[in-house]
Amino acid sequence: MIPLSLTVNGKKVSLEVEARTLLVDLIRSHLRLTGTHIGCDTSQCGACVVHLNGRSVKSCSVLAVACDGDEITTIEALAGLNGELHPMQQAFADCHGLQCGYCTPGMVMTAISIAKEREHLDPSELREELHGNLCRCTGYQNIVKAIVAGAEAMKQG
Amino acid sequence: MQDFEFHRAQTISEAVHLIAEDEGALLLAGGQTLLPTMKQGLATPSALVALRDLPELTAITARGDGRLEIGAMACHADVAASTIVRQRLPGLAALAGKIADRHVRNRGTLGGSIANCDPAADYPAALLALNAVIATNEREIAAGDFFIGLFTTALERQEIVTSVHFPTVARFAYGKFSNPASRYAIVGTAVAKTADEVRVAVTGAGADGVFRWTEAEARLSECFGPRAINGIEPDAAMLNSDIHASAEYRASLIRVMTARTIASILAAE
Numbered sequence: 001m002i003p004l005s006l007t008v009n010g011k012k013v014s015l016e017v018e019a020r021t022l023l024v025d026l027i028r029s030h031l032r033l034t035g036t037h038i039g040c041d042t043s044q045c046g047a048c049v050v051h052l053n054g055r056s057v058k059s060c061s062v063l064a065v066a067c068d069g070d071e072i073t074t075i076e077a078l079a080g081l082n083g084e085l086h087p088m089q090q091a092f093a094d095c096h097g098l099q100c101g102y103c104t105p106g107m108v109m110t111a112i113s114i115a116k117e118r119e120h121l122d123p124s125e126l127r128e129e130l131h132g133n134l135c136r137c138t139g140y141q142n143i144v145k146a147i148v149a150g151a152e153a154m155k156q157g
Numbered sequence: 158m159q160d161f162e163f164h165r166a167q168t169i170s171e172a173v174h175l176i177a178e179d180e181g182a183l184l185l186a187g188g189q190t191l192l193p194t195m196k197q198g199l200a201t202p203s204a205l206v207a208l209r210d211l212p213e214l215t216a217i218t219a220r221g222d223g224r225l226e227i228g229a230m231a232c233h234a235d236v237a238a239s240t241i242v243r244q245r246l247p248g249l250a251a252l253a254g255k256i257a258d259r260h261v262r263n264r265g266t267l268g269g270s271i272a273n274c275d276p277a278a279d280y281p282a283a284l285l286a287l288n289a290v291i292a293t294n295e296r297e298i299a300a301g302d303f304f305i306g307l308f309t310t311a312l313e314r315q316e317i318v319t320s321v322h323f324p325t326v327a328r329f330a331y332g333k334f335s336n337p338a339s340r341y342a343i344v345g346t347a348v349a350k351t352a353d354e355v356r357v358a359v360t361g362a363g364a365d366g367v368f369r370w371t372e373a374e375a376r377l378s379e380c381f382g383p384r385a386i387n388g389i390e391p392d393a394a395m396l397n398s399d400i401h402a403s404a405e406y407r408a409s410l411i412r413v414m415t416a417r418t419i420a421s422i423l424a425a426e
Contacts, residue, residue: 002163019163019205022192043193044338046260055234055263061192062264065163066185066207110259131340132258 002065008033009077017064024048024059026067027074035075035105039134046133049106050074056113058132075105078112087153088112088146097146099137107133107143115151123148158195162204166211169294169317175206177315182206184317186230186269189261214268214319217241223325225249226292229268229318234259236267248329248422249287252279252347255333257340268318271303274310276397277341277360281367283331285358286347290322297322306365326351330425332418334361334410336401343402344410346370348418350381357415362407364397373415382423383416 001016008031015030027033027050039047041060048059051073078086085093088111098104107130114129115121123144135143162179166172176182181203185191194200208214214230217239225245227236236242237254256262256270256279270280271291284291284300291298293316303311312318328350333342342361349356355377357370376385390412396404 018160020158020160022158041196043189043261046258049260052263056260057264058260061189061261063163063185063188063192063205066165066188066209068165114259129259132260 004065004068006067006069007071009072009074019063019065021064022060023050023052023057023062023064023067023072026064027059027072033074033076037102037105039102039106044134045103045106046110047103047106049109049133051109051113054113056110073109075109078108086112087157088115088150091146091150091153092143095142095146095149097138097143103133103135107135111147111150112154114147115154118151121148121151159198159201161202163207164204165207165209169211169214169319172206172208172211172317173294173315175204179204184208184272186272187232187265188269189257189265190269190273190275208268208317216320219245220322225323225325226320227267227323228320230266233257233262233265233267233270237262245325246287246323246329247425248331248347249283249323252283252331252333255279255335255340267321271321272310272312272318274304274306274308274366275341276307276363276366277336277343277345279331279333279342279345279360282342282345282347282358282360283329284321284323285367285369286331286349286356287323287326287329288349288356289324291318292320292322293318301369304367309366324351328422328426330418330422332414332421334414344407344414346411346414346418348377348415348422350377350422354378355381359391359411359415362391362396362411364395364404368395370411370415377419381419383419385419386412386415 005014027036037047039045043061050059164175183202185205185207214228216228218226233253233256242250270278289300291303326349331347333345344362345360347358357373360367373386390408393404393408396407398404
């Protein structure tokens with residue numbers, strides 16, 4: 001077992017894990033933050049996207065022990081204390097950007113990282129940026145709409 | 158995934174020592190290929206030696222000799238966004254910005270990509286066309302001597318890629334016909350034109366991995382334009398066939414993508 005300290009959603013966490021523990025398993029099984037999903041486990045689908053030191057990564061493709069000292073943000077950190085949604089979450093709800101909701105945590109985390117990086121969101125560029133995130137029910141039209149609206153709301157935030 | 162020992166090397170010599178003393182140990186760069194491979198049971202290292210604590214491996218610098226030096230642990234997103242790379246070698250920044258997807262680009266590295274030497278990876282074509290030099294902890298290796306075959310490089314067991322030195326070539330571009338799911342190249346073509354020569358390197362298609370298309374290079378040295386390669390294609394016998402594309406289709410794609418890449422260089426002037 002390997003000792004590990006990191007910051008998850010603003011809280012310091014110290015624990016011991018096996019070297020082979022994936023970041024997504026640390027988040028879901030050890031910390032019980034089950035909003036981050038495992039869709040494929042083969043690095044294709046992006047349902048497990050979290051922010052690692054502010055950048056989007058697939059947490060199924062990162063070792064937990066490689067994150068010692070790092071900062072992780074998951075979907076659970078987005079909503080306010082009274083349950084008010086983050087502007088990007090609200091935009092997904094308003095634009096029907098989800099149906100079954102399985103891909104949504106990864107989509108929302110990806111959307112926020114794209115919105116923070118870019119001043120202006122061009123829908124065709126946005127589709128290119130969404131290549132690492134698969135949705136198998138809603139389709140992408142409303143997801144793209146939601147991200148454009150959510151990014152705008154974040155700016156006004 | 159089978160369990161393994163985990164080390165975070167604090168110096169390059171410590172990393173060398175750790176892989177030297179354990180035959181089953183592997184280096185861990187960004188892990189974007191290695192971890193999925195381990196999950197499938199296709200790689201079962203006894204130990205991983207992580208290189209992420211070595212900040213000297215992530216620098217991107219414009220050297221006095223006009224070369225651009227990119228550290229082995231620079232991730233694709235950093236190469237794509239680097240002002241220095243965008244100014245000096247914009248075609249390379251563009252290539253890095255089209256590798257896999259944004260999450261992989263935030264983690265995957267230049268050194269990891271070339272050391273893994275996937276036959277459909279993007280960087281090897283750029284290094285070969287640009288005549289880049291791979292620096293390791295022991296020596297410097299010309300790209301032409303580095304890429305040996307499928308997942309095979311000139312690296313010795315205890316050798317670690319530290320950086321890649323790219324000549325600054327104004328006329329350079331990379332064009333990729335991607336697999337729409339994986340974003341790996343079904344065919345990727347890198348074209349570099351210097352005062353002395355034209356080099357064309359092809360990834361994704363060769364049965365032995367990345368290769369130079371010398372027949373096209375000879376034609377393009379005479380006359381640099383997309384029409385110069387009309388009517389020629391690499392021999393399909395040296396190309397691979399798989400579920401995504403036959404060797405004959407790849408041969409045709411190589412001509413088409415090379416012509417498009419040349420056209421993009423000319424259009425940028």
